Amino acid sequence: MIPSTNYSNACEEKIGNRPTDNEYFTYKKRPFAGPSYQKLSNFLEQQNTDVAEDTNDYYQIIHNSFLLELMKQTICVSCKSKWNGDMSVAKREGLYCSLVFTCHCSNEIKINTSKQCPKTSKRDINIRSAIGANFAGISHQGLVKLCGVLNVPPPIGDDHFSRTITHILPVFESHKLNSMKNAIEEACSESNKRELTVSGDGTWQKRGFSSLHEVVEIMSTGSSTKVLGLERLSKSCSICTGALSIKHSNPTKYEEIKNKHKCEITHSGSSSSMETEGIYHLFSRSVRMYNVQYIK
Incomplete structure (x- = not known):
């Protein structure tokens, strides 16, 4: 939506007297609220995680030139003079990188742009970007386009992206089941x-x-409507479809893939009958899973 002229003029009047040489911006911090925050808080409580907010525990997008300007305002611990040097990237993995600030005296300062997740080599920012891409429904290709528009480095590769989703899926499955169980109770x-x-x-x-x-x-x-059960139905399998390309050229490999993978096909009827079959499955397993009966 394009703002009206009056609104635009009012905005210009408010910021017109502000200095522009240092890219002066202000923002009002908005507190987290709503159902999503409540679900996240409940999940963290179940994991015995401290929900108390750290005011610095978030990511900030900043242009490299501003980092260099900041460093030039500091004193080098080695040569005791004003820092004067350059910045380089020692390692990059998707949206994570390891930065090196090298002073003219050869003293180096290294910093990571994202923390490493416990018990894994994966970086927090890459996991969050993969989750966000799925939540937004844009998947990996959409995330690549978004990073391009924002002028930030590309995210992790497609294969790494898929492995990341596979890695975190059990956690989401566990939280999903706990959330629905609590909703039923x-x-x-x-x-x-x-x-x-x-x-x-x-x-x-x-x-x-x-x-x-x-x-x-x-x-x-x-009084408070909540999801009690979910059922996903599919008439196709991406792995089965992909394996068809080698069915004739490499039949042995084709059979190996067919036999070892977990097929995603869960419905063989018409598309219009998916909803009925899905609800039937949810009704039929309610007693076994939750000791509750759906009556209508």
């Missing part, structure tokens, strides 16, 4: 029984009745 406490009235809905990857993928969910109908 809340619904049971509100209704004072283990038989719940629920509503179901489905969403296709694309409109119409030709989609190859769908997600079906069951939701509570109490």
Whole structure:
């Protein structure tokens, strides 16, 4: 949406008298709120993680030239004179890099731009970027385009991106199950029984009745609607489809891939029947998984 002329003029009046030589900007810090923050807080509490906010625990995008300007305002610990040197990248891995500031006296200062995640060699910023790309629905290619527009280095490669998602998937699966289990217990406490009235809905990857993928969910109908169950249905498998390219040229490898991979196909009927089948699966396993019965 393009702002009106009056709004633009008002903005210009507010910032018109501010100095521009140092790229002067201000912003008001917005506190986290809403359902997403509550879910994150609950997850951190379950993991015995301190939810208390560290005011410096976030990323800031900054141009390299400003880093150099900052360094030039410091005193070198080696030569005891004003720092004067250059900056270089010793190592880069996706959005993470190791910077080296070298003074004219050859003294070096090294700094990492992202911390390393515990019990893994992966960097925090690369994991967060992979999660964000999936949450936003842009995947790896969309993340590459976004980084290009922002004039920042490209993210981790496609293969590394896929391995990162595979690495963190069990954590999200565990949190998903715990979240839905808690939602079911809340619904049971509100209704004072283990038989719940629920509503179901489905969403296709694309409109119409030709989609190859769908997600079906069951939701509570109490005062606070929450997701109680999810079922993903798919009529295609990316690995099976990719393996077809070597079916005739390398039949042995083709059979090996077919037999060893976990096929993503979970539905063999029509696309229009996905929602019905998904809800049936959710109803049929509710007693076994959560000791609760969906009655309608």
